[in-house]
Amino acid sequence: MFLKRITLLRENIPSMKKYPFYIPSIQNLEEIDINNKVTFFVGENGSGKSTLLEAIADKCGFNTAGGGRNNFYDVHAAESSLGNYIRLSWLPKVTNGFFLRAESFYHFASHIDTVGAAHAYGGRSLHEQSHGESFLSLFLNRFKGKAIYLLDEPEAALSPARQLTFLKIIHDLASEGDAQFIIATHSPILLGYPNADILSFDDGQISKIDYEMTDHYQITKYFLQQREKFLDELLNDE
Template identity: 50%
Template sequence: MTNNRYEGVIKVNVFNTSQYILEVALNRDKVESFNEYPFSIPAIVKLNEIELHPHVTFFVGENGSGKSTLIEAIAVAFGLNPEGGSKHFTFSTENSHSELHRYLVLRKGIKRPRDSYFLRAESFYNVATNIEELGIGYVYSDKSLHHQSHGESFMSLFLHRFLGKGLYILDEPEAALSPMRQLSLISRIHELASNNSQFIIATHSPMLLSYPNSYIYNIDNNGINRIKYEDTDHFTITKNFFNHYKMMLNELMKLDE
């Protein structure tokens, strides 16, 4: 890849009027060493550029593959709080995010989102606490987020805080959601995508991945590669389990004997 077209922080594509982020690229010339974290992650070692879908882009991969590191870096490079929230959230409970965002280049369309939000499932409690401290809980619900179940507070966020015409970056949003609530989230994603919103989502959920108007990128030691829904491990393993769950359980329990 030639990097000269990525000089500077942001390049604007004047030919696309409906997409907020068209592409994410790694400024490889700026990286001093690919032997140090996070650049030593196999998928990052091979990263050049990733084309994003105008509406929904999914990142999937095993634990430790780097998908959360990547999606966090995209959020921070866009100006969002590393622990979650909108650009107006500045709190920090622990400075644990990587330096990857400093080496990413976001190539944007000419439109700017009216709304933006970064959800990290693991730190949403901290976000909810900051919301209480700022006295803006009414934006999310008429009931304190801390007085709702984890899943209810997530749905309050999706239903009431996500306003449309926005960029929404979600890291494992299914973590607190029942299967029924995951279906509700698919419906909400579609509603917001139809209202000029763009989603970038890291997920393990085969249900969320079924959303058809999307790109799916698999992250593993071979890099970051676009695949079909039916070719994801999430789909094939889940399908095989439900079709042959008795046989698979017998085999799994034999391994423990």
């Protein structure tokens, strides 16, 4: 284990009424203990999970638009508003890793082309691959060894089958390569990774939740088991 604790430095915050401190889950944050090599952040859109993940990446020295410590390129609004107000506790500290931000991955791929580093990602430009292929090229070629990986909605480009492939990659790296993952996701497939910790950002708190209690699992299960009833209630409710 590397990252052990995330602490909000409340005494340094100038105003809890400004973004992102008025987000309920951030406003109520004191400390989060990380006790697992694979930890998921879940919650509705706007619940603060991506905001906190970005702040962790910023504190790690990773490019908050996506990348590691040595990926230097600028993207508008890539600054973290929260990074200066959290403290990360390590045992031991690890500086190797990567921050994947699905929404700005295009810019990272362009950066790799600009610096002529396509050879490190399977020998082909990430722009010359499908979105899902480029994500898998990143996971297979860039992720290795003792490192921390912060991933914001990695399922965005992955089909259900490719999400299962990604689960195997996580397993191999966490169990054999001594890697740590913190993943913000909406995917019930990824959340099913065995023995992972799931932290919910809903209800104004950040708290541990069982897989079967997540909305992602319950809504997906209900939809698959009672699709016609679900859609009738949804579409014909007057």
